[in-house]
Amino acid sequence: MMGALLDEATEILRSRGGRMTSQRKRILESLELLGSHPSADEIFAFVSQSDPTLNLSTVYRTLRWLEQEGLISARHFHFDEDRRTDRFDAASPIDHHHFICTECKSVIEFDNRLIGEVKNQFSRQTNCWVQSVSVVLYGLCPNCQK
Amino acid sequence: MMGALLDEATEILRSRGGRMTSQRKRILESLELLGSHPSADEIFAFVSQSDPTLNLSTVYRTLRWLEQEGLISARHFHFDEDRRTDRFDAASPIDHHHFICTECKSVIEFDNRLIGEVKNQFSRQTNCWVQSVSVVLYGLCPNCQK
DNA sequence: AAATTATTGCAAATCATTTGCAATAAAAGT
DNA sequence: ACTTTTATTGCAAATGATTTGCAATAATTT
Ligand SMILES: [Mn+2]
Ligand SMILES: [Mn+2]
Ligand SMILES: [Zn+2]
Ligand SMILES: [Zn+2]
DSSP: OTTHHHHHHHHHHHTTTOOOOHHHHHHHHHHHHSOSOOBHHHHHHHHHHHOTTOOHHHHHHHHHHHHHTTSSEEEOOOOSSOOSOOEEESSOTTSOEEEEETTTOOEEEEOOHHHHHHHHHHHHHHOOEEEEEEEEEEEEOTGGGO | OTTHHHHHHHHHHHTTTOOOOHHHHHHHHHHHHSOSOOBHHHHHHHHHHHOTTOOHHHHHHHHHHHHHTTSSEEEOOOOSSOOSOOEEESSOTTSOEEEEETTTOOEEEEOOHHHHHHHHHHHHHHOOEEEEEEEEEEEEOTGGGO
């Protein structure tokens, strides 16, 4: 249960002559601890508490590597203000979708088999081959509806 | 048919003491001509042909204003390379969705009533109020499947 | 035509992210 | 353990899209 990401990453590194460093360990850890969808900066701030020498570049390099390996996914949620910062998702890209409360910025993950249907119908109608689907709902969570 | 955007924009300007300038006219025009989902830079390049004095800031200012007024929408399509440039959509945010061919970068617009269902089911289950839905499919268009 | 002020062009600032490079430290070889 | 190899890091500078301050310009009003 705990350390799934770290184990997978370690395995990939081993198989390629890569090195599991203390900074990578901490970044992996933080991805599991910070459940939400943290930005590189948030991960940096969190890990910095326990390792003040960590550099933001290392955070980015590690995240991009994990992304390439398919262990995490980068997303842009279209917040009112900040359209531009990537958020990182410890889960694989393909198996869930997101609701964003535009007021408190909380994120709810969900899935729905109808989404598969949408994909199938589109494929059938256009002969496009659909590899992945991104669904993002924006609105107000129960709390923020007042 | 032609000039819908320009007409709406002109009307809004009129009602607020704004001014319909030549640069705004050209930018609005280009949004209708360039059917695809152009970036600010692409709009800039296009309009520059007919007005070499136009400045990129003006393009951005106009686009952001149109976005605020709800006449166009800004989107980020999650292309492999460039995750960071906004693309502008002459259509309103709410009434259609997109398929992106990750090979040739072409965009196909579509809609599907099931998406409304997904939204309704989510609302019912979580008591969240959903304001907007973004669906983006990534894959290969018929041509690029070889 | 003169006055008013919304809008522009220009240059500089922002801000998230990336990159080059020399210093550091895993892992491998001895 | 000691040395070698080289993957990885920290640091500082670069990038690239977008934004912003401000003086100059041009629509509109008077
Ligand atoms: Mn998620
Ligand atoms: Mn569109
Ligand atoms: Zn909320
Ligand atoms: Zn294609």
